[in-house]
Amino acid sequence: xxxxxxxGCSVEKNAAxxxxxxxxxxxxxxxxxxxxEDWNCCGATEYFSINRLAAYSLVARNLALSEKQCGxxxxxxxxxxxxxxxxxxxxxxxxxxxxxxxxNLSLAEAxxxxxxxxxxxxxxxxxxxxxxxxxxxxxxxxxxxxxLRIAPYYGCMIVRPGYLGKYDNTEYPMSLDRMMNAIGxxxxxxxxxxxxxxxxxxxxxxxxxxxxxxxxxxxxxxNQADVIVTLCPMCQLNLDAYQGDVNRHFKTKxxxxxxxxxxxxxxxxxxxxxxxxxxxxLVDARQALSKIGVEVPPEEPAVKKxxxxxxxxxxxxPEEAQP
Amino acid sequence: xxxxTTQARTPTLADRIVAATPGxxxxxxCIQCGTCGGSCPSGANMEHTPRALFALINAGMEExxxxxxxxxxxxxxxxxxxxxxxxxHITDLMYTIKxxxxxxxxxxxxxxxxxxxxxxxxxxxxxxxxxxxELGIAAAYNLRYHPLGLPKMAPMAFGMVRKNRMGFLPTRIxxxxxxxxILAKAKELEGQI
Numbered sequence: 051x052x053x054x055x056x057x058g059c060s061v062e063k064n065a066a067x068x069x070x071x072x073x074x075x076x077x078x079x080x081x082x083x084x085x086x087e088d089w090n091c092c093g094a095t096e097y098f099s100i101n102r103l104a105a106y107s108l109v110a111r112n113l114a115l116s117e118k119q120c121g122x123x124x125x126x127x128x129x130x131x132x133x134x135x136x137x138x139x140x141x142x143x144x145x146x147x148x149x150x151x152x153x154n155l156s157l158a159e160a161x162x163x164x165x166x167x168x169x170x171x172x173x174x175x176x177x178x179x180x181x182x183x184x185x186x187x188x189x190x191x192x193x194x195x196x197x198l199r200i201a202p203y204y205g206c207m208i209v210r211p212g213y214l215g216k217y218d219n220t221e222y223p224m225s226l227d228r229m230m231n232a233i234g235x236x237x238x239x240x241x242x243x244x245x246x247x248x249x250x251x252x253x254x255x256x257x258x259x260x261x262x263x264x265x266x267x268x269x270x271x272x273n274q275a276d277v278i279v280t281l282c283p284m285c286q287l288n289l290d291a292y293q294g295d296v297n298r299h300f301k302t303k304x305x306x307x308x309x310x311x312x313x314x315x316x317x318x319x320x321x322x323x324x325x326x327x328x329x330x331x332l333v334d335a336r337q338a339l340s341k342i343g344v345e346v347p348p349e350e351p352a353v354k355k356x357x358x359x360x361x362x363x364x365x366x367x368p369e370e371a372q373p
Numbered sequence: 374x375x376x377x378t379t380q381a382r383t384p385t386l387a388d389r390i391v392a393a394t395p396g397x398x399x400x401x402x403c404i405q406c407g408t409c410g411g412s413c414p415s416g417a418n419m420e421h422t423p424r425a426l427f428a429l430i431n432a433g434m435e436e437x438x439x440x441x442x443x444x445x446x447x448x449x450x451x452x453x454x455x456x457x458x459x460x461x462h463i464t465d466l467m468y469t470i471k472x473x474x475x476x477x478x479x480x481x482x483x484x485x486x487x488x489x490x491x492x493x494x495x496x497x498x499x500x501x502x503x504x505x506x507e508l509g510i511a512a513a514y515n516l517r518y519h520p521l522g523l524p525k526m527a528p529m530a531f532g533m534v535r536k537n538r539m540g541f542l543p544t545r546i547x548x549x550x551x552x553x554x555i556l557a558k559a560k561e562l563e564g565q566i
Contacts, residue, residue: 059505063540064533088547090503095449096495099471102393103563104556108499111555142395149395156559160551210451211464220455246414246450253514254445254488256522258418262448291529298528332532 051181054120054169055083056112056136058129058283059091065129065283067327071312072128072174074325078190079182079315083126086115092135095250106149107156109139113171114157114164128174128312130207130282136171141213143167173208175281175311176217179225184232192320194234198342200314201240201275202226203266205285209244220244226311230279233318238273242266247288260299263292267304276338277307279314286310290332307335317344386435394462394469402459403427409453409463419443420484423453423463426470439479444470445488487518500556503546508539 061069076083089112097105113136116125127133143150143166150166157163178187209216209223218225223244227237245266251259266289270278280286290308297304308331316326317339323346328335336346384392391400403424410422421429421443429438444467453463471489474480480489494513498506511530515523533539546552 059544062504062544064507064538066538088503090546090548090552091499091505093499094495094505096492097499098468099444099489099492100475100496101560101563102395102469102472103559106395107555107559108552111552145396152559152562155562156555159554159558160548162551162555206450206452211454211462246448246452248414249448249450250491251415251446251448253491253511254485255418258415258446262414291533294528294532295525330536330538332529332536 051080051177052082052084052120053124053126053172053177054116055085056089056092056116056125056127056132056171057085058127058132060129060283060287064287065310067330068128068283068286068310068312071310071316071326074321075312075315075319078319079178079186081177081182084120086112086119086125089115092132094131094135103149103152103156106139106142107153109135110143110153110157110164111160111162112136113140113169114162116169117164118162122168124177125169125171126174126177127171128281129284130173130205131284133171133173134207134213137213140167140169140171170214173217173281175208175226175229179229184228187229187315188232191233191318193318193342195230195314195318195342196234198235198338199238199274199276200230200235201238201270201273201278202230202243202311203240203270203278203280203285203289203308204244205280205282206244206246206249208281226279226281229311230314233315235314238270238275240270240273240275242269247282247285248292249284249288252288252292256295257299259288260292260296263288264296264300264302264304267293267296267302267306270306271304275306276341277309277335279309279311281311286331293333305333305337307331307333307338309335317342323347386433386438387430390430390466390469390473393472394465396462396465398462398466398469399460400427400430400466402461403431404459406458408456408458412452412456413447414450414452415446415448419446423467427461436479438470439474439477440482442483442485442488443467444474445480445483445485487514490514490518498543500553501549502543503549503552504544506540506543508541509543 093105093108204223209218210220230237248259248262286308293304313326329346407424410416410424416422420441426443447467451464475489491514494510498509
């Protein structure tokens with residue numbers, strides 16, 4: 051099935067593993083993802099706080115580009131925040147004609163136009179579960195993740211508030227549970243599966259953010275999870291990169307690897323860990339994945355750049371000026 | 374032509390907030406039940422829970438509303454929005470209150486007075502490059518507001534660099550001139566609202 055694809059800024063660098071694993075599993079699943087050319091940032095949770103019309107126009111540029119390049123096919127975003135912003139703007143443009151008119155006046159400055167409601171934005175998980183289907187997901191499994199205990203973590207923005215219609219339950223979603231179950235993993239109960247990872251709070255008030263992360267990690271530990279599986283770059287970043295800070299702050303000893311659901315699918319399809327970007331996580335997943343016999347390539351030693359022996363001459367005072 | 378016999382009343386704070394929120398936000402439907410505050414992950418650290426803030430809005434207490442830390446501590450998790458029995462678009466309203474607070478400079482009195490700075494540093498890169506740039510945002514914001522906290526961030530930053538997850542240069546989109554023109558026009562039109 052063919053879709054327009056909006057990667058989002060995170061996957062350019064910090065969540066490259068998410069993008070790479072998505073690309074890797076798209077072939078066996080029959081997902082054809084056409085990246086929108088020259089897409090821009092969705093504004094995350096920040097632009098809407100500054101200027102309403104600019105924020106809506108920023109997002110609408112992506113919708114207009116998608117409509118222009120791929121027509122009315124669905125637009126897929128792997129990031130929950132991107133998915134939320136794209137669907138929020140589309141929903142509000144359909145609801146508020148004066149807003150849509152002004153957004154189009156702005157877009158016209160760059161020769162663009164967006165017909166509200168013509169491109170439906172969807173999250174990658176939703177597309178795989180609803181369009182590709184669980185049977186197809188199961189069909190390609192060659193190495194079931196037998197014995198791996200997974201805590202499925204949805205976070206907020208894929209299930210709430212559902213601007214273009216609700217996807218799954220807003221309080222206790224199950225789609226990712228079913229997917230992980232289908233590829234052979236043991237899915238643990240994870241009561242906080244749809245709770246917040248802290249979002250931008252890690253920057254604004256770290257005490258609050260670290261506590262939100264601690265509660266989530268503790269909940270996964272309490273249910274004996276080996277790994278938390280996520281579907282959003284922000285959630286992955288907060289739980290993974292700030293886990294060390296949580297341990298220092300609360301004197302805890304969490305060691306909970308955070309991986310993307312696309313990486314788990316890839317492993318179940320027998321793909322190698324490196325292709326899937328495994329090893330990019332800050333909290334090492336090696337030990338957890340050894341349970342299912344996955345060998346993670348050893349970390350490449352950092353290459354130290356030594357200055358060449360014939361280095362450039364040091365600047366010297368002119369002869370005559372020296373005492 | 375007959376003269377108008379009725380006079381439009383001066384817009385109240387609630388009117389202004391509703392008008393600046395896209396879609397039907399249903400602010401006037403609040404029954405003060407408190408489900409929002411009870412659902413909020415950062416509610417305990419807010420000066421006013423959303424329920425209390427809405428009561429202040431309806432009472433027209435502009436100063437308290439616009440200088441409250443509440444909207445800035447909102448993490449956009451949308452729990453309140455989906456749990457509200459009156460289906461009020463609470464998270465969207467928080468964005469509106471943030472915008473008004475910046476416009477009127479009231480955020481400076483808030484205990485979260487550096488929060489708008491983070492949003493502004495974020496959008497600087499979006500407006501000038503078309504993409505977000507994590508290192509630039511974090512560096513600009515923390516140097517300005519939390520320079521003493523920088524050493525504490527070092528282990529995390531070092532880890533991100535070691536795993537090659539931190540970009541050192543922002544990506545500039547090809548159509549940046551077009552994007553700048555779109556945003557300039559949008560800001561100009563927003564002034565007319």
